[in-house]
Amino acid sequence: xxxxxxxxxxxxxxxxxxxxxxxxxxxxxxxxxxxxxxxxxxxxxxxxxxxxxxxxxxxxxxxxxxxxxxxxxxxxxxxxxxxxxxxxxxxxxxxxxxxxxxxxxxxxxxxxxxxxxxxxxxxxxxxxxxxxxxxxxxxxxxxxxxxxxxxxxxxxxxxxxxxxxxxxxxxxxxxxxxxxxxxxxxxxxxxxxxxxxxxxxxxxxxxxxxxxxxxxxxxxxxxxxxxxxxxxxxxxxxxxxxxxxxxxxxxxxxxxxxxxxxxxxxxxxxxxxxxxxxxxxxxxxxxxxxxxxxxxxxxxxxxxxxxxxxxxxxxxxxxxxxxxxxxxxxxxxxxxxx
Amino acid sequence: xxxxxxxxxxxxxxxxxxxxxxxxxxxxxxxxxxxxxxxxxxxxxxxxxxxxxxxxxxxxxxxxxxxxxxxxxxxxxxxxxxxxxxxxxxxxxxxxxxxxxxxxxxxxxxxxxxxxxxxxxxxxxxxxxxxxxxxxxxxxxxxxxxxxxxxxxxxxxxxxxxxxxxxxxxxxxxxxxxxxxxxxxxxxxxxxxxxxxxxxxxxxxxxxxxxxxxxxxxxxxxxxxxxxxxxxxxxxxxxxxxxxxxxxxxxxxxxxxxxxxxxxxxxxxxxxxxxxxxxxxxxxxxxxxxxxxxxxxxxxxxxxxxxxxxxxxxxxxxxxxxxxxxxxxxxxxxxxxx
DNA sequence: CCCTGGCACTCTTCGCACGCGAGTGCCAGA
DNA sequence: TCTGGCACTCGCGTGCGAAGAGTGCCAGGG
Numbered sequence: 001x002x003x004x005x006x007x008x009x010x011x012x013x014x015x016x017x018x019x020x021x022x023x024x025x026x027x028x029x030x031x032x033x034x035x036x037x038x039x040x041x042x043x044x045x046x047x048x049x050x051x052x053x054x055x056x057x058x059x060x061x062x063x064x065x066x067x068x069x070x071x072x073x074x075x076x077x078x079x080x081x082x083x084x085x086x087x088x089x090x091x092x093x094x095x096x097x098x099x100x101x102x103x104x105x106x107x108x109x110x111x112x113x114x115x116x117x118x119x120x121x122x123x124x125x126x127x128x129x130x131x132x133x134x135x136x137x138x139x140x141x142x143x144x145x146x147x148x149x150x151x152x153x154x155x156x157x158x159x160x161x162x163x164x165x166x167x168x169x170x171x172x173x174x175x176x177x178x179x180x181x182x183x184x185x186x187x188x189x190x191x192x193x194x195x196x197x198x199x200x201x202x203x204x205x206x207x208x209x210x211x212x213x214x215x216x217x218x219x220x221x222x223x224x225x226x227x228x229x230x231x232x233x234x235x236x237x238x239x240x241x242x243x244x245x246x247x248x249x250x251x252x253x254x255x256x257x258x259x260x261x262x263x264x265x266x267x268x269x270x271x272x273x274x275x276x277x278x279x280x281x282x283x284x285x286x287x288x289x290x291x292x293x294x295x296x297x298x299x300x301x302x303x304x305x306x307x308x309x310x311x312x313x314x315x316x317x318x319x320x321x322x323x324x325x326x327x328x329x330x331x332x333x334x335x336x337x338x
Numbered sequence: 339x340x341x342x343x344x345x346x347x348x349x350x351x352x353x354x355x356x357x358x359x360x361x362x363x364x365x366x367x368x369x370x371x372x373x374x375x376x377x378x379x380x381x382x383x384x385x386x387x388x389x390x391x392x393x394x395x396x397x398x399x400x401x402x403x404x405x406x407x408x409x410x411x412x413x414x415x416x417x418x419x420x421x422x423x424x425x426x427x428x429x430x431x432x433x434x435x436x437x438x439x440x441x442x443x444x445x446x447x448x449x450x451x452x453x454x455x456x457x458x459x460x461x462x463x464x465x466x467x468x469x470x471x472x473x474x475x476x477x478x479x480x481x482x483x484x485x486x487x488x489x490x491x492x493x494x495x496x497x498x499x500x501x502x503x504x505x506x507x508x509x510x511x512x513x514x515x516x517x518x519x520x521x522x523x524x525x526x527x528x529x530x531x532x533x534x535x536x537x538x539x540x541x542x543x544x545x546x547x548x549x550x551x552x553x554x555x556x557x558x559x560x561x562x563x564x565x566x567x568x569x570x571x572x573x574x575x576x577x578x579x580x581x582x583x584x585x586x587x588x589x590x591x592x593x594x595x596x597x598x599x600x601x602x603x604x605x606x607x608x609x610x611x612x613x614x615x616x617x618x619x620x621x622x623x624x625x626x627x628x629x630x631x632x633x634x635x636x637x638x639x640x641x642x643x644x645x646x647x648x649x650x651x652x653x654x655x656x657x658x659x660x661x662x663x664x665x666x667x668x669x670x671x672x673x674x675x676x
Numbered sequence: 677c678c679c680t681g682g683c684a685c686t687c688t689t690c691g692c693a694c695g696c697g698a699g700t701g702c703c704a705g706a
Numbered sequence: 707t708c709t710g711g712c713a714c715t716c717g718c719g720t721g722c723g724a725a726g727a728g729t730g731c732c733a734g735g736g
Contacts, residue, residue, distance in 0.1 A: 025699050038709055043700070061699050061715050103567075135477050137487065149475065149487060149495070157487065157497050229441075235573060236591035253574035363728050376680055381729070399686050399728050 002052070008035060009045045010054055011078040014066050018314055023063030068279035068313060071291070075276050075317050082318035084326040088116075092326060096334050102126070102155040106231050109307065109331050114234025116323040119311035120256065122294075124266055125229045126154040126335065130304045133184045133192065136218065138177045143167045146210075148217055154299055154335055162217050165209040172207050176214065189222045228305075230259050241312050251286030252310070266306035269294045274321045279313045289313060293320050297328035299335035307331070340390070346373060347383045348392055349416040352404050356652055361401030406617035406651060409629070413614050413655050420656035422664040426454075430664060434672050440464070440493040444569045447645065447669050452572025454661040457649035458594065460632075462604055463567045464492035464673065468642045471522045471530065474556065476515045481505045484548075486555055492637055492673055500555050503547040510545050514552065527560045568597050572647075579650050589624030590648070604644035607632045612659045617651045627651060631658050635666035637673035645669070 002010075012033045016024040026039040026046060035042065046064055049055045054070035057063065066074065084092070095112055099105040106123050113121035137149040146162040179202065183195045196215050200208040235256065238249050255261050261284050268283075269275030277292045291313045296303025307328055309320060340348075350371045354362040364377040364384060373380065384402055387393045392408035395401065404412065422430070433450055437443040444461050451459035475487040484500040517540065521533045534553050538546040573594065576587050593599050599622050606621070607613030615630045629651045634641025645666055647658060 023699090027699075039699095040710065041708055044708085047701080057700090059716070061701095062717075063699070135479065135485070137475055137477055139473050139475055139489075141473065147473070147489065149489075151477075151485065151487075151497070155497075157495050159489070159493075159495050233595060236588055236595060239588040239591070250574055250577040253577070257571055257574065361728090365728075377728095378680055378682090379678085382679085385730080395729085397687065399730095400688075401728065 002048070005035070005037070006045045006049060007073075007078060008033075009042055010049055010066070010070060011074060013046075013049075013055060013064060014070065014074045014078070017065050018316055021314065023058055023065050025063040028063070066314075068281065071278045071313055071317070072281075075278070079318045081274065081325060082322040084322055089326060089330075092116075092330050093333075096330050099334065105331065105334055107233075109327060110231045110233035113307065113309055113323065113327050114237060116327065117309045117311065117315075117320050118234075118240065119237050119309045119315065119320070120232065120234045120252075121307070121309050122256075122262055122266065123231050123307040124263065124305040125231070126152070126156060126299070126304045127228055130189065131156075131299070132186055132188050135185060136177070136180050138173055138180075138214065140168070140170065140173055146173070146214065148214060148221070150218065150221055154304065158221050160217050160221055162214055164213060166206060168207060168210045172203065172210075176203070176207075176211060180218075192222055193219055228263055230262055232256055232262075234309075237311075248289055252290060255284050255286035256310070265292055266294050266308060269296075269306065269308075272296070272303075274325050275308075276317065276321065291315055291317075293317070293324050295324050295328045297332045297335075299332060340386070341383075343373070343375070344383045344387060345411075345416060346371075347380055348387055348404070348408060349412060351384075351387075351393060351402060352408065352412045352416070355403050356654055359652065361396055361403050363401040366401070404652075406619065409616045409651055409655070410619075413616070417656045419612065419663060420660040422660055427664060427668075430454075430668050431671075434668050437672065443669065443672055445571075447665060448569045448571035451645065451647055451661065451665050452575060454665070455647045455649065455658050456572075456578065457575050457647040457653065457658070458570065458572045458590075459645070459647050460594075460600055460604065461569050461645040462601065462643040463569070464490070464494060464637070464642045465566055468527065468636070469494075470524055470526050473523060474515070474518050476511055476518075476552065478506070478508065478511055484511070484552065486552060486559070488556065488559055492642065496559050498555050498559055500552050502551060504544060506545060506548045510541065510548075514541070514545075514549060518556075530560055531557055566601055566643075568600055570594055570600075575649075586627055590628060593622050593624035594648070603630055604632050604646060607634075607644065607646075610634070610641075612663050613646075614655065614659065629653055629655075631655070631662050633662050633666045635670045635673075637670060642673075 009029065012029050012035070013024050016029065016032060026042040029035070029042055030037070030039050046055065049070070050057070050064065053067060054073060055064040056067050058065060092112060096105065096108055099108050102125070106125055109123045110121045113123070132153045133150065134153050135151045137151070139147045139149070141147050144164040144167050146164060146168065148160045148162050150158045179199060180196065183199070184192050187195060196218070199215060200211045203211050235253070238252060241248050265277075265282065265284065265287070269277070274293060274295045277294075279291065280288050282288060282290065282292060287310070289312065290310050292308055292310050294306050294308025296306050298304040308324055311320065347367065350367050350373070351362050354367065354370060364380040367373070367380055368375070368377050384393065387408070388395070388402065391405060392411060393402040394405050396403060430450060434443065434446055437446050440463070444463055448459045448461045451461070470491045471488065472491050473489040475489070477485045477487070479485050482502040482505050484502060484506065486498045486500050488496045517537060518534065521537070522530050525533060534556070537553060538549045541549050573591070576590060579586050603615075603620065603622065603625070607615070612631060612633045615632075617629060618626050620626060620628065620630060625648065627650065628648050630646055630648050632644050632646025634644050636642040646662055649658065
């Protein structure tokens, strides 16, 4: 087990390294943090920490830098979440309140997160599966061709074409529209399937085929999670990554372009609070030298989507976690209001 | 005036430099292209070309590299557009045909362009202003609150909330919906204002306020060009930019994040064919060392939006122009079909 | 008049040796 | 268990010299 002082040394190393981006040596440590012991003692502690795999030296006789394991310990035990200051909170709120629609909310959130953390921000559009239906609209485009429009409580709109097996009259259409809405409006997506199950039975035999088709299209739309979209911002911050940068930055940019990868990345975080994945904890290879800080957000009490930032493992974890948490909270509020 | 051979020398310099990324000297030139003259002669020509500002040397006694002006001449006079090979065309078509909706078309187009050109691809969503209305839908969300949904021929959907000055009955709503659609369905956005001008007069006095509100919201949506969206891809290709990269790449990433800048960039190109803006010809400072190759695309004969790529001024212009043109053509086809 | 070969000159780049400084590991003593 | 001291190891920056690439200019030839 590590003594209290050794943990302090680790904390000091992480803090210094995050600040200076340079390997930190025993002497510098004792000067900048008053640990009350001499460099020689710190050296012993460092040797122990290295033995345990929390820190490493880039080359012999250079300072130490934290390993992924070291950051993990730092995040779990040595540092809390740094709350935003009141002025910062107000700024966040003001900035988000100017949004006019869902796209704008997401766009503003991305920019805000990127600016606050000076890292790459990723915001997932509110997911369909956990939200509720505001309205379902059916339009007749041609005798046997309908358009289905689904409007969610988060303001998102999805549309689908429906090719009917048989012509469908305006009266039937109005009937279906009314019945459909009376059943599903305000209900959660997850509940919709059971609510509309017996709907075809209320129609004449000739219309049932079309009704079934419409319903299955609706259900398809509801479960189509692969349609989940993301917005990314602050990629220019990647240039602050490090000195060895062409090699580091490329796989990150590639990973960021693959929405599937990012969605999986965000999705993995099951923790109700802020989740941190450090370096090799990220499944995707290109992100092995980055950390991902993410959290769920939602319009009500429940999370409907995730947002987060991607940055170098050498990042200010308390500050980043605080910013991510605060932004998620305020976005949730904005979504609940609209 | 420049002699024919001097133009050939310039062409050779551009081609070599694009290939090798290194300043090209007189000796190498005569070896790789059989110009039929000696290095000494080429040197004289180079001196003349430098005098005229078409090429420059990074430092004394290094080879020459083309200037923006040199590339301009190359693009305008010395090189054509390199057409895609039949297999490439087929590949483009196949890839785009798999798209299921507008978002998917745009996403695939971006990926395709980025892959073909190995540069950053930018695709503008089909613009509202030049397309036509497929359908307008009105939903009653609350007694004095409507939702207006606009569906375009390119499959795009826009929705807006409308707060009515007075409650609006279901009958009036249906009436308005029917009248609105009979007037504007299938018409071009630009024609809509004059088509609905006198619509309020057909309604009872008590409803006119609401009708006017709805109409002005509709017109607002139509002209709201600032809502034009973009999709960007292939940013990982920025890593191939050059050796001096952190400095070059940063402003480019920043510019790419500012949609306004990009939209203006694409919008500037008025040429009906492929437009090339080289280096300092780009108004935005961050893009001074990049070239933008863009072209309009559309579902019918007319362009409704732009797409293009952003790359280093040292790029394969003929190939890039060919790829951009081909992709635009096929996207247009796909949009026309759907 | 234009092209050519030759020659001197300029710069950059690379390799190499050297010295400096930061940092470590270890040991003996308090 | 902590401390001060000491020898050792590397990485990094510097300076210098040689090599190489490329240029500009000039005199001669078609």
